[in-house]
Amino acid sequence: QVQLVESGGGLVQSGGSLRLSCAASGDTFSKYTMAWFRQAPGKERRFVAAINWSGGTTHYADSVKGRFAISRDNAKNTVYLQMNSLKPEDTAVYYCAARADSGVVAGPKWYDYWGQGTQVTVSS
Numbered sequence: 001q002v003q004l005v006e007s008g009g010g011l012v013q014s015g016g017s018l019r020l021s022c023a024a025s026g027d028t029f030s031k032y033t034m035a036w037f038r039q040a041p042g043k044e045r046r047f048v049a050a051i052n053w054s055g056g057t058t059h060y061a062d063s064v065k066g067r068f069a070i071s072r073d074n075a076k077n078t079v080y081l082q083m084n085s086l087k088p089e090d091t092a093v094y095y096c097a098a099r100a101d102s103g104v105v106a107g108p109k110w111y112d113y114w115g116q117g118t119q120v121t122v123s124s
Contacts, residue, residue, distance in 0.1 A: 001026055001027055001113070002024050002025070002026050002027040002029070002032060002098050002113050003024065003025050003026045003113070004022055004023070004024055004096045004097070004098060004113055004114065004115035005022065005023050005025075005115055005116070006020060006021070006022050006094065006095065006096045006115045006116065006117060006118040007020070007021050007022075007023070007118060008020040008021050008118060009094060009118030009119045009120045010119075010120070010121070011121045011122075011123065012086055012120075012121070012122055012123070013122070013123050014086060014087060014088055014122055014123065014124050015085060015086065016086050016122070017082070017083060017084045017085075017086065018083045018086065018120060019080060019081070019082050019083070020036070020080065020081040020083065020094055020096075020118060020120070021078055021079075021080055022034070022036075022078060022079045022080075022081075022096030022115055023076075023077060023078050024077045024078065024079070024098065025077065029074055029077040030053050030054075030074040031053060031100065032053065032098040032099060032100060032113075033050060033051070033052055033053060033098070033099045033101065033102060033103065033104055033105075034050065034051050034070075034072060034079040034096065034097070034098055035047065035048070035049065035050035035051070035070075035096070035097045035098075035099075035104075035106075035111060036048040036049050036050075036070060036079075036081045036094060036095070036096060036097070037094070037095045037097055037108055037111075038090075038092035038093065038094045038095065038120075039092055039093050039095070039117075040091060040092040040093075043092075045095065045108050046061065047061050047106040047107070047108070048060070048061055048064055048068065048081070048094070049061065049064065049068055049069075049070040049081060050070065050104045050105065050106065051070045051071065051072055051079065051104065052102065052103075052104050053074075053102065055071060055072050055074075057104050058070055058104065059104045059105075059106065061106070063089075064083075064090075067083065067084050067085045067086075068081060068082065068083050068084070069081070069082040069084075070082075079096060081094070083120070086120075086122045087122060088122045088123070088124045089122075090120060090122050091120060091121050091122050092119075092120060093117040093118065093119050093120075094117060094118050094119075094120050095114055095115055095116075095117045096114070096115040097111035097113065097114050097115070098111060098112060098113040098114075099111045099112050099113075100112055
């Protein structure tokens with residue numbers, strides 16, 4: 001079992017950047033596929049990006065391709081989400097998630113563990 005804690009959210013102007021971090025503890029971090037999801041008020045939780053155990057495979061939602069980058073540091077038990085060229089529609093609570101199985105997948109139902117979320121607000 002793994003525990004996840006996100007950080008790095010905040011308020012940023014349109015066009016700005018933020019880097020989110022998700023620190024994992026409680027199990028061997030490198031065996032987990034990691035992902036980021038987001039949920040805006042009144043909307044369902046949606047996939048943002050995922051990365052396999054080694055960092056060699058990544059997958060992005062079309063809405064963030066070319067702007068966001070997911071990475072991980074297994075020595076630090078941390079996964080990151082670098083967000084550039086932010087838009088107001090990126091405003092949401094961002095969640096880190098982990099799945100013990102291999103395979104980079106987008107559906108939230110495939111992820112076993114979740115963090116508490118961090119708020120990202122992009123002003124126009």
